[in-house]
Amino acid sequence: MSLTAEAKRGLLRTMLRIRRVQERIESEYLKDEMKTPVHLYIGQEAIASGVCATLRTRDAINSNHRSHGHYLAKGGDLKAMMAELFCRSTGCSKGYGGSMHLVDVEHGNMGTSAIVGGGIPIGTGLGLAFQMQKLDRVSVVFFGDGAADEGTLYESLNYAMLKKLPVVYVMENNGWAVCSPTLTRQCGDNVFHKGAPDRLFSAKIDGNDPELVYETTFQAVERARKGEGPSFIECTTYRILGHAGCVAQDPKGYRDPAEIEAWRERCPVCAYQAKLVSEGVVDAQALAAAEAEIKAEIDAAFAFARQSPLPTAADLHQNLFCE
Amino acid sequence: MSLTAEAKRGLLRTMLRIRRVQERIESEYLKDEMKTPVHLYIGQEAIASGVCATLRTRDAINSNHRSHGHYLAKGGDLKAMMAELFCRSTGCSKGYGGSMHLVDVEHGNMGTSAIVGGGIPIGTGLGLAFQMQKLDRVSVVFFGDGAADEGTLYESLNYAMLKKLPVVYVMENNGWAVCSPTLTRQCGDNVFHKGAPDRLFSAKIDGNDPELVYETTFQAVERARKGEGPSFIECTTYRILGHAGCVAQDPKGYRDPAEIEAWRERCPVCAYQAKLVSEGVVDAQALAAAEAEIKAEIDAAFAFARQSPLPTAADLHQNLFCE
């Protein structure tokens, strides 16, 4: 289970790509071209990257309003995502979904809900479908500490344990739900990890360490593939930017600047980059090349999005029902 | 905390009264005069009796479809209950509620829901109201193992722990929800007792032992009164009769007759009676007197109900709104 150099470079690459995409969105957001609420993933990249590195194309993910990282890490096409943020017909959801409703069927992303907790049972149901069809597929559900307030998490976990479903629950505890700290909403300093160990593999880990995330998820996914049932992984992390929109739009005063600063210093991307450099797994040249490639991809994706056609009034009544 | 002879006699008396009322309803149900679905409490009497013996008049209870025992143990008037089962204007809910919707404001029973799990947050909210008003009142919520499937239990528990509400959660695990055994619905052989011990006093006890129920609840209620927060008490027990209606109406084959027989032998009323006789706390004469009194009360209540007026069409539009 120890990672090859190749795999480590892959992890870093995924994290970098997510980070740069988020930064670009952030910096262009005030232009008002992306007329959709964005929830940026900066600071949490290690989680989506580590988790998705353990998955196959046909494995499923389900996520939430803060889904750009999950979408990209699972193999999502950046052009289709950016076009969606620009509300174009070429977007992954053809401009009907916007930033909070990404989809990518080819990579097992069956659609994203912006109702907090809403995706948890849906991801559980995907696990049920895989089990009933005896498919060797795993379903991963990403959700925040806010979603862990919702009873549907417990109902879903209970069901997954009862049926030994191939589902991995990944809770990203970034300490906040909008302006509410986790501890003003939950009764303990870690969310309950439900079930006896034989029924639920559960772990609380540093979500800013991509290799730890990878390794923990790897075990969980193995378990799921062997029919041993669900797992629950709580990843501690931090959302560096505001809840939604860009920095300039974040209300002031609800977070201690020192807290933000401390977490900025624990930036998962910088830390992992430094680690791989010190391990000799990547060097400055390779990094520069990766950055250049990513930049080119982002430029192309933004250009694609901007040039793409907008849906028109004539499209409005499409797709209410599936034939 | 050890019970006086007086208190023990009181417990037995409450249990006997509930048992005889339930038996009478059972035996008269096929007459079709009580046109309301009844969910009988036979086999579970020790729980309501033990719990309510720890409470004061102004403490609140909240329960569920199987509420006759809770209503009576908390001090509810039998006449008003029977009139409700006969759907009379003199019923505790004036004939609008029926068997599943009993109310008794004077004794802190603020209304009963037949939506499984529906009363749990309501009882929690009563605790919140008491806390906000700095009243020395405790709220007890009765619910079944079926309700423990519902996410609202976890949401409510989390909130009660967070706010240290004066609420005692009493789960009556009678092994069944209609025809589904608890273990086909829940992933373990006991429901999770959420929270660290300092946040939630929790216990799983023999629910057929009224003194144990009393003593455990007593601790929980003390805690609540002192502002130390909620408790969760799981009482194992058994519903001897069918889910609803009378014996003749219970579908066959979903329960092993041997299981029923084994629990019949553990009848809480007979066992406690035998115990108190052997302890010399009650004798045959006292028991006979109690039985006679109870019978007279039941006769009177049935007569009262039968003689009471029925609501009429003119009453239909009453009480949609409170002035």
Next chain:
Amino acid sequence: MPWSRIKPDTNEPEYLSQDMHGSATHAAVTSEPFLQHSPGIRRISYAEATNEALSQALSLDPRVFVMGQGVDDPSGMFGATRNLHLTYGRERVFDTPLAETALSGIAVGAALGGMRPVYFHNRPDFLLLAMDQLVNHAAKWHYMFGGAVSVPLVFWACVGRGWGSAAQHSQALQGLFMHVPGLKLIMPSTCFDAKGLMLSAIKDNNPVLIIDHRMNFKQRGIVPEEPYTVPIGKGVIRRNGRDVTVVAVSHLVTEAFVAAQELAGEGIEAEVIDPRTLRPLDEELILESVARTGRLVVCDTGWKTGGVTAEIAAMVAEKGFGSLKAPIARVANPDLPTPAGYTLEQAYYIGKDDIRRAIIRTVRGQEA
């Protein structure tokens, strides 16, 4: 349950025969145009018809499964699912925990994962716990992702009534669900339709909610043995008449039909329409009938304000106004929670006599 004493077995009325046309299923078992009076015709109960549809769907399509509280218990959802688990196994016909919120989402997820769940809730009252998944998720999923994904699932619930079911166990909530775009809503009234519409719902690639009614469950009607579908979105005329159009939903079709038969003796000929599907609604059928009769009475088992009768009345006031010769009448339950007591229930529920009065008022311009 004392239900049998409330409504014993009865045969369905002899409706116009045209309603018996089904269409071919995905199993391609086309039935001949079906004749009500053919010899050897089979009469089965509404519960049996539903049960047969489920059984056939389970046997024809491995993706179909049946879930819900008590689907495998002895009462088998008032008979609708009875014994299916014996034939198809508990892997495909299974009980669920009492966790309607999550299980609804699990059904959505299973549909996205390639299955075709049929989720039984024994009463619409419990669907209120499933609203987030039904309305925020299932109904929007196809549209919200530009058509990339679809959610083929069936939710089913059966309206309770009588014997003090009371406020939380007897709600006919179709008025809520009819408002939700992306959801198809079916309320059959005959055994034939119960089977054919269940098969259509399962075959449909969208979320479909079927609301049945306990008052229909023991009626017996003519039902072909082979699988067939009844088109979603098509109503039928249950009785022809020139004086007034009566649109009635679910078990009120029978009540309206009986009222109409009675009134024929008094010189009023009412046309009775059974929309069968509330969403999409067969607006043409209703408008075309009102164009002939000039009068409309709408009857629903739910509450009046903001419910099914409101939509049908408003639709005609908007699109068929020119034909109307009299005020539209709405016959629906009063705007109250259901009371428990039987004397109050009697005052609460509407039926044949209320419909009769509304017809007379609409046709004659005054009370009976």
Next chain:
Amino acid sequence: MPWSRIKPDTNEPEYLSQDMHGSATHAAVTSEPFLQHSPGIRRISYAEATNEALSQALSLDPRVFVMGQGVDDPSGMFGATRNLHLTYGRERVFDTPLAETALSGIAVGAALGGMRPVYFHNRPDFLLLAMDQLVNHAAKWHYMFGGAVSVPLVFWACVGRGWGSAAQHSQALQGLFMHVPGLKLIMPSTCFDAKGLMLSAIKDNNPVLIIDHRMNFKQRGIVPEEPYTVPIGKGVIRRNGRDVTVVAVSHLVTEAFVAAQELAGEGIEAEVIDPRTLRPLDEELILESVARTGRLVVCDTGWKTGGVTAEIAAMVAEKGFGSLKAPIARVANPDLPTPAGYTLEQAYYIGKDDIRRAIIRTVRGQEA
């Protein structure tokens, strides 16, 4: 949030002054009949008006408290609850977990326990998680127990719109709630009413749902400083007219008013009615107006089918048919989930021009 760029601050239109009459509150501060053009009159925003109502209720009645996700955060529910926790403390103005199902029940329980909770949900979409407590419990509790108990609580939610809020963050779900007996439903359209109806709702001994709209939030109107109530169940005429009655809900009152002003120049005089309360609905006011105009256009921010426009149209088709000279027109959002893209949003949302067209069609019998 880029909201300010969608709808900047504006003053309310100069409606008929009669809408400004409040009535005395429980604090017995009766205001003189309020004059729109008195000197020194105070104009504040809709958010400020709501905030002031809450603040006054909190200070007048110790039983009142405010709960909900983010009520104490810097944005303060779009301003409606901003800074209240600073004055009244976090014991009375507090944040909640994201557990809408249980917290709704906790609010019901707190009301039963002697408090008067005001529970803020920032969008109606999230109320779908609270349906069981709202519909099965709060709305039925008083009736179900024969009047023995009551549930004085206020639920509040604000309809989102624009900026790609999309299908799950911009639903105007009043069409669902209007169907529920036992629930009062308020949708104000002016700052004056936002304050007065909030105070009425808090004073009411029943569950009341207030649905506000983001489009109203930045408008500025004349609002007296002292506490006052506006009666629940009473609509007002915002503009007099003889040719057609336009009933419009929430922010569409402004749109209808502007359309009516424009059409005055073209010889059509439209009467604009703001029902303010959808349940109970001021049927008399609407019927009386239609009796004069003979024509009706109904406008709602929600979906068309089975929604608010259906009920109002049906009510008139039933009770005011004799006055009607033309088909009733309904102007409402199309029966679709809200699309995210702004070009689609533009096609989706209705406004002044749609109302204008409907008025012309209704009055002249043909499209503009």
